[in-house]
Amino acid sequence: MIVEDNKKIRDELCVFLSRNGYECEAPEDFKDIISHILSSTPHLVLLDINLPVFDGYHICREIRKKSDMPLIVVTSRDTEFDELVAMNLGADDFVTKPYNTQILLARIETVLRRAYRESKQERLVCGDFIINPSKSAFEYLGRSTELTRNEIKILTCLFEKKGSIVSRDELMRYLWDSELFVDDNTLTVNMTRLRRKLEEAGLSGVIETRRGQGYIML
Amino acid sequence: MKITDFLGGKVTYIISHLTVMAVTVAMLVALNPAGGKIFSIYIGILYIIAAIVPLFAEYRRKREYYNLLVSGFERLDRKNLIAEIIPEPDFFEGKLLYGILKASNKACLEEINKYKELQEEYREYIEMWVHEIKTPISSSKLIAQNRRDEATDSISEELDSIESYIEQALFYARSNSVEKDYIIKEISLEKPVYAAIKRNSKQLIGAGISVSAENLNVSVYSDSKWLEFILDQLIINSVKYAREKDAFIRIEAKELSNSRMLIVSDNGIGIPENELPRIFDKGFTGTNGRLRGKSTGMGLYICRKLCEKMGISISAESELGSGTAVSIVFPRSSMTDIL
Numbered sequence: 001m002i003v004e005d006n007k008k009i010r011d012e013l014c015v016f017l018s019r020n021g022y023e024c025e026a027p028e029d030f031k032d033i034i035s036h037i038l039s040s041t042p043h044l045v046l047l048d049i050n051l052p053v054f055d056g057y058h059i060c061r062e063i064r065k066k067s068d069m070p071l072i073v074v075t076s077r078d079t080e081f082d083e084l085v086a087m088n089l090g091a092d093d094f095v096t097k098p099y100n101t102q103i104l105l106a107r108i109e110t111v112l113r114r115a116y117r118e119s120k121q122e123r124l125v126c127g128d129f130i131i132n133p134s135k136s137a138f139e140y141l142g143r144s145t146e147l148t149r150n151e152i153k154i155l156t157c158l159f160e161k162k163g164s165i166v167s168r169d170e171l172m173r174y175l176w177d178s179e180l181f182v183d184d185n186t187l188t189v190n191m192t193r194l195r196r197k198l199e200e201a202g203l204s205g206v207i208e209t210r211r212g213q214g215y216i217m218l
Numbered sequence: 219m220k221i222t223d224f225l226g227g228k229v230t231y232i233i234s235h236l237t238v239m240a241v242t243v244a245m246l247v248a249l250n251p252a253g254g255k256i257f258s259i260y261i262g263i264l265y266i267i268a269a270i271v272p273l274f275a276e277y278r279r280k281r282e283y284y285n286l287l288v289s290g291f292e293r294l295d296r297k298n299l300i301a302e303i304i305p306e307p308d309f310f311e312g313k314l315l316y317g318i319l320k321a322s323n324k325a326c327l328e329e330i331n332k333y334k335e336l337q338e339e340y341r342e343y344i345e346m347w348v349h350e351i352k353t354p355i356s357s358s359k360l361i362a363q364n365r366r367d368e369a370t371d372s373i374s375e376e377l378d379s380i381e382s383y384i385e386q387a388l389f390y391a392r393s394n395s396v397e398k399d400y401i402i403k404e405i406s407l408e409k410p411v412y413a414a415i416k417r418n419s420k421q422l423i424g425a426g427i428s429v430s431a432e433n434l435n436v437s438v439y440s441d442s443k444w445l446e447f448i449l450d451q452l453i454i455n456s457v458k459y460a461r462e463k464d465a466f467i468r469i470e471a472k473e474l475s476n477s478r479m480l481i482v483s484d485n486g487i488g489i490p491e492n493e494l495p496r497i498f499d500k501g502f503t504g505t506n507g508r509l510r511g512k513s514t515g516m517g518l519y520i521c522r523k524l525c526e527k528m529g530i531s532i533s534a535e536s537e538l539g540s541g542t543a544v545s546i547v548f549p550r551s552s553m554t555d556i557l
Binding site: 006008009012013015016019050076077078079080081084097098099100101103169172173176177179181183184185186 | 348349350352353355356357359360361363364377381399400401403412415416417419420423424426427428429430431441442443466
């Protein structure tokens with residue numbers, strides 16, 4: 001659920017998040033917002049601080065009295081102090097505006113994973129091919145191959161965008177978002193090794209190079 | 219206060235008394251009284267004593283007071299507060315000047331406070347403005363993100379640079395504020411360094427600069443957000459003045475005997491030796507800034523101000539043509555002692 005009073009941001013966030021596989025609800029009336037949030041029990045609340053009627057801190061406190069649903073505070077106030085207040089009130093995370101959308105997605109994912117760990121198994125499956133990021137390995141026809149941190153990230157990124165071209169820049173940014181600050185050469189080396197490992201497992205040609213554009217997983 | 223200086227101011231008093239005494243003695247001698255010459259000289263001496271005693275009494279009193287004033291003034295850090303520390307004198311001219319000094323001091327403080335308030339108001343306004351403008355920037359970014367093509371990607375980049383200029387304005391306002399609006403606590407260097415790198419990932423990757431950030435699992439005392447801003451500025455500079463090929467930025471931590479050091483080094487175009495001492499000055503752009511035409515001369519200045527406020531030091535080394543290294547030193551013992 002998105003609790004945000006700016007209509008444009010609300011709408012665009014909805015579009016953005018739905019496109020990334022989340023269902024969104026964005027209430028427009030803030031008078032009974034607290035009971036509304038509590039009664040509709042969303043999987044996660046994105047909460048703005050500057051709101052009409054009640055401010056976000058108040059809403060956060062009231063929700064925490066009754067529920068521990070995952071809650072991310074989104075605000076343009078960005079001092080340590082604001083972060084501290086939000087965390088003390090029981091928010092699971094704190095994102096400052098104007099957020100990098102990729103970072104926002106990553107935060108949402110982390111908070112959701114933490115909250116619903118049991119119910120959601122973190123595996124990417126496609127037929128006999130299974131990627132297991134938590135073990136840093138993939139399985140094919142029951143045989144498991146271990147991968148390095150960089151390799152598993154590259155594989156995951158390509159898998160998530162299966163069927164479409166991923167540029168080298170995009171791949172690098174994906175890796176950087178996980179604190180793996182690889183450069184161009186390293187990416188090439190990692191790519192070669194990953195392909196070799198896939199080949200050895202009997203998966204040759206799943207990653208194709210499109211000259212001047214990037215890579216694609218088929 | 220020397221006796222000669224004091225007597226110098228009493229020349230007319232001394233001359234007039236000496237003259238009157240001389241005339242009196244001369245008249246007495248001419249009248250030739252019963253006691254003869256001895257009596258006349260006796261009268262003269264009495265006269266001199268009567269004239270000198272109050273003079274010396276006054277000298278002692280004033281010397282005591284003015285010496286107190288001078289030594290107090292010399293020891294005072296904020297010279298404009300002198301009227302607050304001196305006692306009220308017990309002689310007339312002193313009282314007059316004391317009253318004037320007090321009033322003038324008060325007016326001066328009022329004036330200072332007026333400007334402090336104005337500045338504080340201005341800072342508050344900037345802070346509010348920055349938060350307001352972040353909302354339209356956020357929505358613009360989302361709009362661009364949801365309709366990705368060449369044009370909106372390029373708009374996204376421009377929005378990023380608008381954001382970084384706005385951030386600079388915010389921190390400039392904060393760096394000048396008298397209020398303490400930061401929290402110094404133990405933080406790991408990893409968090410702000412990674413955040414600053416990620417924030418600039420688009421530019422770094424676009425410029426083909428390789429980044430290494432190692433051995434950063436080190437804790438220091440600082441405000442995470444402020445440190446992130448400083449690192450942001452340093453990385454932006456490294457990108458701006460990077461060499462064309464094989465450019466790198468290295469961010470590393472070093473342990474010193476009683477401090478910890480964070481070094482951001484690059485192999486960029488470097489800074490001329492004669493300009494190096496001035497790079498942290500306000501508005502200094504240097505040859506590089508002028509040649510590349512993108513410098514405001516504010517980034518490093520704000521960094522220095524923020525460092526000063528947090529009690530950490532920042533310095534730079536550079537060699538023209540081969541690179542620059544900026545080091546931030548976090549004192550350890552002194553900080554941990556305070557906390």
